[in-house]
Amino acid sequence: MKTIRRAIKPISVFLIISFVWISMPYEYASAAIIGTEIAKDSIEGKQARNYIFSVFAREEVQKVLTAQGIDSQEAKKRINSLTDAEVIRLAKEIKQLPAGSGLGTIVGAALIVFLVLLFTDIMGYTDVFPFVKKHHKK
Amino acid sequence: MKSARLHGLADIGVPNQFEIDDILFFPQKAYQCGPAALSMGLVWSGVQVKPETVAPEVFTPSLKGSLQTALIGATRRHGRIAYPITTIDALIKELAYGHPVIILQNLGLSWIPVWHYSLAIGYDLAESFVILHSGRTARKHLSLVTFERTWARSDYWGLLTLPPSELPVTAKESEYISAVIGLEKTHHWNEALKGYQTALSRWPNSLGAYIGIGNCHYELGQLEAAEAILRDATNLFPNEGVILNNLAQMLLEQNKYNEALESILKAIQLGGPLSHLYQKTLKEILSLKDTQ
Numbered sequence: 001m002k003t004i005r006r007a008i009k010p011i012s013v014f015l016i017i018s019f020v021w022i023s024m025p026y027e028y029a030s031a032a033i034i035g036t037e038i039a040k041d042s043i044e045g046k047q048a049r050n051y052i053f054s055v056f057a058r059e060e061v062q063k064v065l066t067a068q069g070i071d072s073q074e075a076k077k078r079i080n081s082l083t084d085a086e087v088i089r090l091a092k093e094i095k096q097l098p099a100g101s102g103l104g105t106i107v108g109a110a111l112i113v114f115l116v117l118l119f120t121d122i123m124g125y126t127d128v129f130p131f132v133k134k135h136h137k138k
Numbered sequence: 139m140k141s142a143r144l145h146g147l148a149d150i151g152v153p154n155q156f157e158i159d160d161i162l163f164f165p166q167k168a169y170q171c172g173p174a175a176l177s178m179g180l181v182w183s184g185v186q187v188k189p190e191t192v193a194p195e196v197f198t199p200s201l202k203g204s205l206q207t208a209l210i211g212a213t214r215r216h217g218r219i220a221y222p223i224t225t226i227d228a229l230i231k232e233l234a235y236g237h238p239v240i241i242l243q244n245l246g247l248s249w250i251p252v253w254h255y256s257l258a259i260g261y262d263l264a265e266s267f268v269i270l271h272s273g274r275t276a277r278k279h280l281s282l283v284t285f286e287r288t289w290a291r292s293d294y295w296g297l298l299t300l301p302p303s304e305l306p307v308t309a310k311e312s313e314y315i316s317a318v319i320g321l322e323k324t325h326h327w328n329e330a331l332k333g334y335q336t337a338l339s340r341w342p343n344s345l346g347a348y349i350g351i352g353n354c355h356y357e358l359g360q361l362e363a364a365e366a367i368l369r370d371a372t373n374l375f376p377n378e379g380v381i382l383n384n385l386a387q388m389l390l391e392q393n394k395y396n397e398a399l400e401s402i403l404k405a406i407q408l409g410g411p412l413s414h415l416y417q418k419t420l421k422e423i424l425s426l427k428d429t430q
Contacts, residue, residue: 032383032386032387032415032418032419032422033353033356033383033384033387034349034380034383034384034412034415035322035353036315036318036319036322036346036349036350036353037316037319037322038412039346039349039380039412040312040315040316040319040346040349042380042410042411042412043345043346043378043380044312065198067200068198068199068200068201069198069199069200070198070199074194074195077195077211077215078195078207078208078211078212079211080323080324081210081211081212081214081215081320081323081324082207082210082211082320082323083316083319083320083323085316086207086210086320090207113250116247116250117246117247117250120247124281124283124284124287125247125284125287126245126246126247126252126284126287126288127243127245127280127284127285127288128245128246128252130273130274130275
């Protein structure tokens, strides 16, 4: 028992430190260097973006992404590849963003939709059906 | 029939027609136009990927599609600069320079949307068409009029996927620096460093580029290089607190306490919206100095 306890102690100390470290906000964790994004905002006279707000935005977006069937690790990676400005914008827009999918999206559309798009394709307003002959001459 | 936007194209100083040669074409599978367009752009920029390898990074199953921000993020995750293209002029100029552009169109109508990504690779202004690697068609010719209408429905969303040594021809300083900041987010410090250096070659007085170079060196553990670039920057921008703060931090971490103190006191004297961060640096310097 004693040896186990002795072995566990440093591990738990390590874990406690890691948890505290992970939960500390970025500003404190990375010494006192000022990040390029914060610096740029300040130079351009933009109001300093509330750091906490961007953390919430990241959490919010992650919730939406995982709800849409993306693995939580992958969702985190996608969010971490965005700047604070982009994440905050995304959090505001995420419900109405278009997602390009190309072929196959209008399968099941009603005949009327088919006829409308066929007409607009021929007129050059849309480009849905590959079989509509496209002439690019003026 | 042509919009005013298209009429002006003759005057933007590009050859009448141009097509970028040898861009690998990946025909898309159902719903996979995002991965196809992105991987063609990335392969052009020198990253060896396939649609199947980038799909897990961009595809959203429930939407049966890929969000624009996912394409931006994935570009960075492969160490490439994601730079937005939002006008038809800029698109044609980039193509004329040999830069392919990922574009998002709504091929349908606003109330029957058919969102679609493809890669623009060329144009012909005399015959009035663009050339796209699109869907299952390589080098598809699409009339400029139809292209403009379908692209307008995505608010002209376009994206360059550039190696960090290559500047967009239409680059604006602020937008370009933001694009390089994106590479910092994915911890591609070497690529971001290169991107900031590329920015300096075009805008020698870019404060953002100087700060970015310092930060990348710092993240790479190159304290002396970071100190050197920030010292150069203090000569160019003697009244910029951020430079003085970051320089103080570099000096502190090399145990040059007195110089660090001198630098941070100057920053505090200048004040500004980031003063609270300068104060924090000062506290750190003082506490570490005391323990010596």
